[in-house]
Amino acid sequence: MSEELSLRGHRTIDEALLDDAPRLAANDPGGMLRATASAGAQVREAAALTAESNLAMLADEGRPRAVVIAGAGTAARTGDVLATVAGPRCPVPVLAHRSVGIPGWVGAADVVIAVSASGRSPEALGAAEAAARRGARLVAIGAPDSPLQSVAERARAPFIPVPRRAPARASIWALTVPVLLAARSIGLVKVNEADLAETAARLDADADRCRATAESFVNPAKGMALSLAGSIPVVWGSSSLAAMAARRFGDTLSANARYPVVTGALGEAGRGRVGLLDGVFGGLAGGADIFADPDETDSMLARLSVVLLQDGGLADDEISEAPEVEQRRIEAVQEICDRRGIRWTLLTAQGGSALERLASLVTIPDFASIYLGLAHGLDPMAVPAVTELKERLRA
Template identity: 75%
Template sequence: ARLVAIGNPDSELEAMAARARAPFIPVPRRAPARASLWGLTVPVLLAARAIGLVKVTEADLAETATRLDADAERCRPAADSFVNPAKALALGLAGSIPIVWGSSPLATVAARRFADTLAANARYPVMAGALGEAGRGRVGLLDGVFGGLAESSRDIFADPDEEEDSATTRLRLVVFRDGGLNPEDDADEPVAVEERRADAVQTLAERRGVRCDVLTAEGGSTLERLASLTSVPDFASLYLALAHGLDPMAVPAISEMKELSNPMPEAIQ
């Protein structure tokens, strides 16, 4: 079994690759790994393509890069929230407990990444997973104390402005939808089932007064569709952090955890 290593230059991983006489692809780290998604992913895809594991064409890569550039332009800091989808998503999530569900395996990957970036960048607790998992019990959260139960206890005669100030924390549902047919599938029945499930979850959320954001995959290739589901949420997690006055790149708890879990030897202390 051959090893191909991809990572930070002058790292332990590079030294391990050298000992194994394995090719090493250096990806200089200019930011945390979560901010280097495509710099780390593309070398893996190219290596997998070389041995026939995946089908990724040059056109797929070019179209994905074009979409990422376009989304970066739409989500630029100078763009106001009414034309900036990332700022609009961040404002909608502010002060809520987000639940992020994906309607397909591809969409679920994007949903879990969004949960990770919300936790790491904005320090928000998030639940994420596939809509299939939601149907096995987690959809009951919509009936809970942060969902329908909170809505049922709302005073419909209260002043809207005063109610907004005293409102309890509420769920905010984000559904990632991918209606594209998987090239490996022989029929679109699995897609149809997932789309119906996504429609049902959105209807349930509406009935219980839980607000729901929907992000739909776009693009012809699997890679471009994944990019369309990750770029705007990535920006949204950063804007949500900044809205709370947090530096998304600095997480003091991580440094403290490393210090506590790796104490200095007593002789050095």
Template identity: 70%
Template sequence: MSAPEDAAALSGRREPDEKFLDNEAGMRAVDLTDTLRATALAGAQLREAAHLAAEAHLADLADEGRPRAIVVAGVGTAARAGDVLAMVAGSRCPVPVLAHRSAGVPGWVSAADVVIAVSASGRSPEAIHAAEAAARRGARLVAVGAPDSELQELATAARAPFIPVPRRAPARFSLWGLTVPVLLAARALGVVQINEADIAETANRLDLDAERCRPSLESFVNPGKSLALELAGSIPVVWGSSPLATVAARRFADVLAANSRYPAIAGALGEAGRGRVGLLDGMFGGLTEASRDIFADHDEDSDVTRLRLVLLRDGGLGSEDDADEPLAVEERRADAVQELARRRGVRVSLVTAEGASPLERLASLIAVPDFASLYLAMAHGLDPMAVPAVSEMKELSTQ
């Protein structure tokens, strides 16, 4: 990125401009690479990925039977695809599913296992080294990534299935294009049950949420803009009430950092109750609220940074296999943390899952937060795509 581009990318406002989000022309001028449109096409991306996976003859994977384990190798959004697979497979899955985020593969991987190497660019070192290691050890290999890439060359040399993911935007905008092939490969291996209706309904859900979050809708009726404004100027703490919601929570933290340049804490609500819930009593939570002058003007107190709790509630069990886990436990825990936040004056934003299948419910918890991360960047006058630190990090890492 050139110096002028660097300056443009970093010329945002420290204080968010709430009215700016209702200025569609202004937002389009800031959104130089049309990230809102890229996000709105998530449903189409999912359908395209399912079509491309169907052309990859994944059914041939079943010829050697069910594997001992599945390793999904990649980093960033590619690794989130492994997290989604582990969530959909559920705790009762007889085959361990591991999202592997470092180069190579675990030492125990052998011919009995399957390695799914995932890279949006087709050249990430983690995916490339994993594919090479899988071929050396005789493990079955599946590769997912950009066409005509180094990863495709490795898959071709190993006579392994390759599912192309057209490279139209950075990886964080390609979650569904990377995830659906991984899920369908696991289905071919007999590890998960996903039918065509699940895929169609999930794509439709993404289309519906894109319509609800379109830039022409004003903030008070647009859930993406509303969530962005709720988070503006805060430290977001994002907790998921179930394994499914926790995957969505971690995804939200990813895009808040990458798109909005906001720090966020994300994790499982069950883990939060074992210690992290103490944040509500800390310097940015209840302690700050308790020290405020309740008669002070809002403007006089605007320089105080506070927590904003974002609670993603599943309303389901995270996977179809987890029927032995009482839903009431998750619901009571979510109710309890909302009450704790209320008592301490910590504001809460709530996103509730909708849909029948785990995949559709996951999509419903990801779509609106994805849009919120973009609108939050634009409220600060930032282009969500222009992140100089990312380019500099890549340059420094290859020196």
């Protein structure tokens, strides 16, 4: 395999870079790989910081009518994680809210959890202020000594400080654990200390497998990055938990590697989106040989590549598909891809609790998105378009 893979006239992939740890470090000046490898430590630190916060006042009024997790980007994604871990048997609705303010129906019977890594996002600040005005129970999570902490203090609401050591997308576990523990205090989830410890250990183990010094042939994240190079990724999850991980992969592919991506639930894909595999980026693009030299094909189109995330957890007979149904759907999509010459990758969750299984589906894709960006010569820490947009909006 050549050291540089030409991508139909696009920027080349430097495959040799992925197996050169010193060059990887030099091309990652902001330390995104290091920040992502801290996920297990984030779980432990966030659990300790949450334990020091006074959540008793949150639980004193009993179970709320609904819970709203307010924020933007990764902060709002923590609400999706809570809804996923709580599952369909959650006794109250859980809503991830991504706009400034809060829904009109929110009032004194509800709980609002405002989340912002910087403690400055308009979405979290607006939600916290609106919750305080309407008498809703409020919890705020974010950077210490931030405007969000000030809002929480004025409202006499619990504030959980999360030191900001990396961009929000690399701090998802630092933000998620306080959300889960706040929800546990009002009886919405059954996340215990053993679950947190096992999740942290899983994150540590997967980070070690994906470390920069592990070569591509044994490093699952580098292998996934190479399989996605030059393609349009389609990421489907086999369950609600796996679909949540798929959406997370979409977030990191966009930010770290600047790749467009399609994400969703595999069951829903069968109602229409699987048709992508027959489109101009799928079976119609460049013939059926996925190993053909791009310079020898008439197509100037990128090909699709499919990533399948399989939950593998135990199903609830009343509310979840049986594992054998999930497996048949996975195998059917693999066969459809094979017939069309579309590359596919399968990642199966490991672990017992929902939180640990989710972690096992997040870590390798997180690292893969970083390696893919680095192989393109991009700094995954710096996203100029995001910075430019924020500056334009502030002007």
